[in-house]
Amino acid sequence: xHLMLYFPCSHLFLALTTLPLFGSTYLSWSSQTDCVHANEQxxxxxxxxxxxxTLRQCLGGRDRDVLLSSQECKTAQEVVRDSALHLCRCRRGxxxxxxxxxxxxxxxxxxxxxxxxxxxxxxxxxxxxxxxIFRLTSISSGAEGVSSKQxxxxxxxxxxxxxxxxxxxxxxxxxxxxxxxxxxICTRRKCHKALRTFIERVPLELSYPLLxxxxxxxxxxxxxxQTAVPDCSFMRPEIPNCLEIWSGCRQDSVCRSRLADxxxxxxxxxxxxxxxxxxxxxxCLTAYAWLIGFDVALNFLNSDPHSLAVGPWCTCNGSGDxxxxxxxxxxxxxxNTCLRNAIYAYGNGTNIVPTQNVPKSPRTTxxxxxxxxxxxxxxxxxxxxxxxNSDICSSLQDMKxxxxxxxxxxxxxxxxxxxxxxxxxxxxDQSGVSHLRASILYIILVIIxxxxxxx
Amino acid sequence: xRMKRARVHKQPCTVKELEVSVSELGLGYVSDETVLFRYCxxxxxxxxxxxxxxxxxxxxxxxxxxxxxRARPCCxxxxxxxxxxxxxxxxxxxxxxxxxxxxxxxx
Numbered sequence: 001x002h003l004m005l006y007f008p009c010s011h012l013f014l015a016l017t018t019l020p021l022f023g024s025t026y027l028s029w030s031s032q033t034d035c036v037h038a039n040e041q042x043x044x045x046x047x048x049x050x051x052x053x054t055l056r057q058c059l060g061g062r063d064r065d066v067l068l069s070s071q072e073c074k075t076a077q078e079v080v081r082d083s084a085l086h087l088c089r090c091r092r093g094x095x096x097x098x099x100x101x102x103x104x105x106x107x108x109x110x111x112x113x114x115x116x117x118x119x120x121x122x123x124x125x126x127x128x129x130x131x132x133i134f135r136l137t138s139i140s141s142g143a144e145g146v147s148s149k150q151x152x153x154x155x156x157x158x159x160x161x162x163x164x165x166x167x168x169x170x171x172x173x174x175x176x177x178x179x180x181x182x183x184x185i186c187t188r189r190k191c192h193k194a195l196r197t198f199i200e201r202v203p204l205e206l207s208y209p210l211l212x213x214x215x216x217x218x219x220x221x222x223x224x225x226q227t228a229v230p231d232c233s234f235m236r237p238e239i240p241n242c243l244e245i246w247s248g249c250r251q252d253s254v255c256r257s258r259l260a261d262x263x264x265x266x267x268x269x270x271x272x273x274x275x276x277x278x279x280x281x282x283x284c285l286t287a288y289a290w291l292i293g294f295d296v297a298l299n300f301l302n303s304d305p306h307s308l309a310v311g312p313w314c315t316c317n318g319s320g321d322x323x324x325x326x327x328x329x330x331x332x333x334x335x336n337t338c339l340r341n342a343i344y345a346y347g348n349g350t351n352i353v354p355t356q357n358v359p360k361s362p363r364t365t366x367x368x369x370x371x372x373x374x375x376x377x378x379x380x381x382x383x384x385x386x387x388x389n390s391d392i393c394s395s396l397q398d399m400k401x402x403x404x405x406x407x408x409x410x411x412x413x414x415x416x417x418x419x420x421x422x423x424x425x426x427x428x429d430q431s432g433v434s435h436l437r438a439s440i441l442y443i444i445l446v447i448i449x450x451x452x453x454x455x
Numbered sequence: 456x457r458m459k460r461a462r463v464h465k466q467p468c469t470v471k472e473l474e475v476s477v478s479e480l481g482l483g484y485v486s487d488e489t490v491l492f493r494y495c496x497x498x499x500x501x502x503x504x505x506x507x508x509x510x511x512x513x514x515x516x517x518x519x520x521x522x523x524x525r526a527r528p529c530c531x532x533x534x535x536x537x538x539x540x541x542x543x544x545x546x547x548x549x550x551x552x553x554x555x556x557x558x559x560x561x562x
Contacts, residue, residue: 151487157541158489162474167491167537174540175550222546229548 035088035103035122036096042085051079056106080107089124090257092290093200101253117246117329121264122257125283150216152347153223156209166206169198177229186232195233196293204289211289214347215305222303228292234299234313242314243326245295255294262287268338276338284342298333308340468497468530470559477541484549488541495559499528502561532556 033041042048058073067073080086085107090100104122160166173194180186199207211228215221228234249255265287267277276284291297301309311334316326333339472493477486510526513519536555542548 154487154489158474161489161539161541162491164537167539171538171540171550174548175538178548178550223542226542226546226548 033084033088034090034094035085035100036090038084038088039103042080042083045083048079048083048085051076052083052085055080059106090122091124092286098253101257105253105256116250117332118263119256119260121261121287123261125265125278125280151220151223152209153213153215153220153227156206156213157223160202160206160210163206166202169194169202170210173198174229177232180232188232188236191229191232192293194293195228199289199292204286207289208285208346211292212285212343212346214344217305218303221300221305225300225303228297228299230299233293234297236313239313239315239317240295241318241326242312242316242330243319243322245312245314246329249294249296255296258287258291258294259296262291263332266332266336266339266342268332268336270337274338275341281338281342281345284338285346288339288342298339308343310334310336310339310343465500466497467501468495468499468559468561470494470556471496477543480551480554482551482554484541484543484551485545486541486543486549490539490541491555493536493555493557495530495532495556497530497559499530499561502528504528528561530559531562533558533560533562 042052054072055076058067058070058076085103088100088104090097090104094100101122108119160170173191176194177186177191179190211224213220213224215224246259249259265278265280266284268275269277272279274281278284288298296312298310298312301311312330314330316323316330319326470493472491474489475492477484477488477490480490480492507526507528510519510524514524514526534557535553536557538550538552539554540548540550
């Protein structure tokens, strides 16, 4: 189940709507390796490894800005930009996740985002489909008879309790987070750790229903609010300043990554019918869930079943002259249409993301005739999405300009793998890639052939 | 039908499980949350030892009178399941230990 979280083809969703902010970072996703691997690749290559070492020295130095403007550092940056390191990503809960994230942010330090609040996520986007995460909803409304229809959160607790891993890890965080008893003195740090373990290890068919259960009445909504034991993990006697907790979070590679992932995956858009820039509810729910166990985590703010009011435990009071900026950032959490719709849709068990909203890329211009011939028979030609394989595109474009008239080909990977079913894609990943290579090779051969025949 | 019932009775000591509400546990907690209650059930005929025969015999000869002795092995938990945590009807969390069996055996 967890495998699907890391389904590598997820960029196909993103490619549709990549915002200028995150621009090129989502392009040619499948060529990306994880940063631990990319780091090893670079180390194995003498020129990359020496440049990378130089870059790290440039970034690590005391006079960073001065160093970075030096020619040597600039060259190092360029070399690293061209290596696999530049586009590498990490997977949530992967082996060596911390190391991976450190490599990611290590390079980012040199290629900084314009706005440090809106940083691009170092994680591969979660590519679950709603049907995957809805599995429990269908179980509880189906054959299992015993469910209490009124209180979905109670059902969620039941499903967790009858599963050994879920029961154990839920119990572990609850007992840790309530260890202070009536005094409400708990070890917040240990509570956070136990919560993170719960989120990382429990299958999301069991954890999401606890976090996002739909409620019609107050007891249910209160139970939902209580899920992460907010008395210990969320609330504090004093409300801290948001800018402080965000900058505190950025000191820690993992927290910084989870925050960036939330900002990326739950980015709202009034234009999109789903409310999400990426039209990907599961990605936003995942980003929300993986924030739990950090100071920047969100929680339901009240037990009103209809409000869906969520937010972090912080305030913009005391931000000084940065208060307006703080308020703007805070709205990313408190007035997040994408997140709200995602929670709502999750509760409803329906996917309200319309598919016709998908914009077609101007660069996918294959005439039907050519396409039929070039694409493998089992690939449908609907849902074509541009997924920038710019190198191939431009080189083919060059060839075309050099007197090749008829064959205007710029095939993106997405078109060659139009089957979006994650299960299939994970299984057929290897063959999919080789298929792509074969197809590209075929296209090039066709071009060369036609160039030779019709000069 | 009788055969079947007889066979059920002969089932050796094993763990069984039941979904019950926390309130039904009878520990004084009020919560609608459902938990998995595992318990030990079954016979221990195969685990009868010379100890048991001897004890029965000696008790039969009235050598042991006022003490409470058990001359048969008993199907009991050998270890207990992980803690169970739940939210009660007043929205307080509780964690209870050693409520549910993990392994059963004849002791």
